[in-house]
Amino acid sequence: MQGKVVLITGGSLGIGQCIAKTFAKEGARVFICSRTSADVNYITKAIQEENEFCEGLSMDVTDSGQVKAWVEDIYQRLKRVDLLINCAGIYGPIGPMETLDPKEWKNTVEINLFGTVNCIRAVVPIMKKQRAGKIINFSGGGVGGVLNPNFSAYIASKAGVGAITEVLARELKDFNIQVNAIAPGAVNTRFLDRVLEAGSNPGKEFYERSLRQKEEGGTPPELAAKLALFLASEDSNFITGKIISAKWDPFHQAKEFREELEKGGLWNLRRIDRMKFYEKT
DSSP, X not given: OTTOEEEEETTTSHHHHHHHHHHHHTTOEEXXXXXXXXXXXXXXXXXXXXXXXXXXXXXXXXXXXXXXXXXXXXHHHHSOOOEEEXXXXXXXXXXXXXXXXXXXHHHHHXXXXXXXXXXXXXXXXXXXXXXXXXXXXXXXXXXXXXXOTTOHHHHHHHHHHHHHHHHXXXXXXXXXXXXXXXXXXXXXXXXXXXXXXXXXXXXXXXHHHHHHHHHHOBSOHHHHHHHHHHHHXXXXXXXXXXXXETTTOOGGGGGGGHHHHHHTOSSSTTOOSSSOOSOOO
């Protein structure tokens, strides 16, 4: 990763923060954005104090103008964009669909899906010009395994991210641009705190499982960071259009499944394979 230009949305908290620290430690030039300036400033300073490169910006990924200006500024100064990691996202409203505020439902899709699309649209022309680049999305709980009830906005938006990942991989393959998505597992982030604040509204079973996750620690965010590093490396150049579980999929052994991966039958949106994918309860 030495010297690579890496853009990370939602890079100030949770999984995004862990990824930002990991890539900076590997020598990448890390640029993060997030809506909350205090969070952005805190993590940016923390990384810089380790004598590593990081620049942060308070920005709304739903504003395509802000996104475009952010990407263009970085490109004008560094003359390259090697990697985009779309971590920005929210759970949105929780509860039976008919009870949810339509504005909150739409806002969830705007952030999770359209925010991802805005960032991709901004970097793709640069990557096409370079004839090289990588894009990593986050599919979250919207793809594979058991889809939890009462999270309709979140799951619909993340399923859209999964579908976009496959479509773009095919669109950009001839430009040496790989597009993949990470399913990080049940990580203890502010998302979990939001679920616990909602009490039994998401459903008794899910709430009790979330309490156990909080107590036991959940899936370490470092697993997603390790997978992101792998997908950012040249070792993964033959992988594109895939949705990979940080917890369950043996991605470091991907070369063993190369033929199956290239056929499209493994690790995709309609994943039916021998791998475990959902969290055990």
